[in-house]
Amino acid sequence: MRPTVRRVDPRLQIMTEAIEGLIPGATPAFLTVEVTETLPGTGERRNTWTGRPDGLAERMFTALYGRPDAAEQLSPLARAEDAKRRRDLGGELSALIEGHTDLTSAPWYPARPGDLIHVHYEGAGESAAFGETYIIDAASHGFLTMRLLCHTLPDPDEASGMVGCFAVEDDPDPLMELWFEAGPHTLTIIRDGRPVHIGGAR
Structure with missing residues (x-):
């Protein structure tokens, strides 16, 4: 069973966590941020803005990058399947072609031995969010192997059916399946x- 894959823009998440970290050890749900205009010399407060850390982070993000994408980010395969359900053959082909082009035109492509690939899965239902880390190794005949190094899923019973599903052996392009199914928005490649x-990251 493949885990469900969604991801919040990491820049927005970093901004939110940085604001929450202004008070070490605080519970984020109980935090508010206050910005106050104080007149010089008098100490009189004229205007005040109060909001939650995530609200302030979203304002900062919007000023820097535009509004965060509220729509769920989808993998190329999920976009193709959505188009197929709508009977949109052009959209289905476009999603697959764009996914392939995005991967093969990346400046770091193709994968090399020693590359580390981390995939993040958002929690869904009773399943917690977790991550997997794979490593690329050289294989025979010039091909590559991608093997699971570790994962952060705490339940061993749940892990046995979910982790390591993207490991491949002797593959000319070990990232292709992961890129298409999990989606580039879930991957960090080192x-x-x-x-x-x-x-x-956009």
Whole structure:
């Protein structure tokens, strides 16, 4: 069974967490932010804005990047399946072609031995959010293997049916299935200790 894959834009999440971190150890649900205009010399307050950390983070994000995408980000395969349900053959082909082009035109493509690939899964229903980390290794005949290094799913019974489903052996393009099914927005790819692809970043 493949886990459900959704992801919040990591830049918005980082901004929210940075604001929440202004009071170390505080419970985010109980935090508010207040911005006050104080007149010089008099100490008189004239205007005040009060809001939640996520509200302030969204204002900052919007000023820098435009409104965050409220729609759920979908993998290329999910977009193609949506178009197929609508009987939109052009949309289905476009989603698949765009997904392939996005991967193969990335400056870090193709994968290399030593690359680390982390995939993030949002929680769904009773399942907690978790992540998996894979490593690319050299295989025979110039092909590559992608094997699971670790995961963060705490329940071993649940993990046995969910983790490691994207591991492949002797594959000319080990990222293709993961890219299409999980989606680029869920992936973070590390090469030589540096991130070369950060999922969710526009």
